[in-house]
Structure formats: structure tokens, C-alpha cells
Amino acid sequence: PLHVLRKSESGGRTIKERMPNHPVAILLAKPNDWQSSVNYFQDAVSSLIRYGN
Known part of the structure; x- marks a missing residue:
């Protein structure tokens, strides 16, 4: 799973x-009306493997 994190420092420690x-x-969880996030990322990775950038 992908998460959006906020990093901050407190007492010398990094807090995420x-x-x-x-x-x-929200966009990562529901990229569009016809694909789940899993389907979207499968398609994106497949395109990168086949065609590059």
C-alpha cells in the first residue's frame, strides 16, 4: 500500500x-471511476515495462 506521510521533527526524532x-x-486510493488503485498501478507498471518512460 502507498501512503502520503508528513515528516516532522520532535525532540531530535523524526515523526511520520x-x-x-x-x-x-485520495487520488492514489481511487484514481478514476473505472479502476481500483490495484488495477491502475498494474496498468502503469505494465506500460513502464513495455514502453519505458
Whole structure:
């Protein structure tokens, strides 16, 4: 799974917080009306393998 994270520093430690309502997180979860996120990424990786950038 992919997550959008916010990094911050507190007391010398790095804190990573998930941001499920961030616009990019919403887009990653539901890229369009006819594909799930899994189908979208399968198609994207397949295109990269076949055609490159």
C-alpha cells in the first residue's frame, strides 16, 4: 500500500504521520471511476515495462 506521510521533527526524532485526507492520498486510493488503485498501478507498471518512460 502507498501512503502520503508528513515528516516532522520532535525532540531530535523524526515523526511520520499518515495523511489519509490529503488530495494525493485520495487520488492514489481511487484514481478514476473505472479502476481500483490495484488495477491502475498494474496498468502503469505494465506500460513502464513495455514502453519505458
